[in-house]
Amino acid sequence: MGKDYRQIIADTYASILSQENLGKVPDYIPEIACIDENKFGVSFTDLNGFNFGVGDFEEKFSIQSISKIFALSFTYEKLGEELWKRVDVEPSGTAFNSLVQLEADHGIPRNPFINAGALVICDVLLENCKNPKDEILLYIRELTDDESADFNEKVAASEMQNSFRNAAMANYMKSFGNIRSQPDAVIELYCHLCSIEMSCRQLSKSLLYLANGGKLPGSNKHIISLNKARRINAILLTCGFYDESGEFSFLVGLPGKSGVGGGIIALYPEHYCIAVWSPKLNPKGNSYRGMKFLQEFTMQTRESIF
Numbered sequence: 001m002g003k004d005y006r007q008i009i010a011d012t013y014a015s016i017l018s019q020e021n022l023g024k025v026p027d028y029i030p031e032i033a034c035i036d037e038n039k040f041g042v043s044f045t046d047l048n049g050f051n052f053g054v055g056d057f058e059e060k061f062s063i064q065s066i067s068k069i070f071a072l073s074f075t076y077e078k079l080g081e082e083l084w085k086r087v088d089v090e091p092s093g094t095a096f097n098s099l100v101q102l103e104a105d106h107g108i109p110r111n112p113f114i115n116a117g118a119l120v121i122c123d124v125l126l127e128n129c130k131n132p133k134d135e136i137l138l139y140i141r142e143l144t145d146d147e148s149a150d151f152n153e154k155v156a157a158s159e160m161q162n163s164f165r166n167a168a169m170a171n172y173m174k175s176f177g178n179i180r181s182q183p184d185a186v187i188e189l190y191c192h193l194c195s196i197e198m199s200c201r202q203l204s205k206s207l208l209y210l211a212n213g214g215k216l217p218g219s220n221k222h223i224i225s226l227n228k229a230r231r232i233n234a235i236l237l238t239c240g241f242y243d244e245s246g247e248f249s250f251l252v253g254l255p256g257k258s259g260v261g262g263g264i265i266a267l268y269p270e271h272y273c274i275a276v277w278s279p280k281l282n283p284k285g286n287s288y289r290g291m292k293f294l295q296e297f298t299m300q301t302r303e304s305i306f
């Protein structure tokens, strides 16, 4: 008899809901600052297609940096190992928007999940796709098997107006030759990827291929190779939470990724993907309740990759 995930999720949700909701909604993106900070949703989908959700799991929110997974996976499959000449796979131990290591590292970002790395991935997309925005959206829609994931143009515009740090990074990396398009075009694409809106239910379905050796469950279509899926999971585990990646690995023990919209996804290879959304962030920029929920969830399931 398998585990009763439905019960564990319902109990864990109730327990976290009964505790204080600490943290702060980020105020630097006005369109996100006005969100109801008590939203809280969880969705679980396993490789057999079993889905269970609680709370606001069907409401769409800004997935922000979670989109960095789709951008990486799409680009890595296109370029192969060449990609790693332009972005490294080491944890940065710094904030997601930090510039501090770029000079010593000669414009090569530490990993694809910090902003500098995601900007390089966007630059690679611009070099290799006719219409990167459309192609990434189609990719996500195929992964979710529905057409509704979309950009929020207001969020994208509001991010572009506040992208001074990202502009600094893109320009600085261009001086090393590691950005090839115009920095403005790179930032425009990056802000659009951050603005994508999806629900927990869609997110928990869309990343199942990474729990399934790179194949879409059901059709078994290859999205990426097994080795590439394994490598993306390794980078998620070591770099998915910026300077809190060690903590997430320590407390939860699953590959995962957060976004400043309050979303977190985590996956248990060969089993399931789980998405949590709660907008208030801890000081490291990760969802306060999202972290707590996943810590408690894996304590109860006693499952992690370790």
Ligand code: DON
Residues within 6 Å of the ligand: 063, 064, 065, 066, 096, 097, 115, 159, 166, 194, 258, 259, 260, 261, 285, 286
């Ligand atoms: O300022 C930015 O670049 C953000 N919109 C980054 C998005 C994000 O989620 C980073 N991490 N938590």
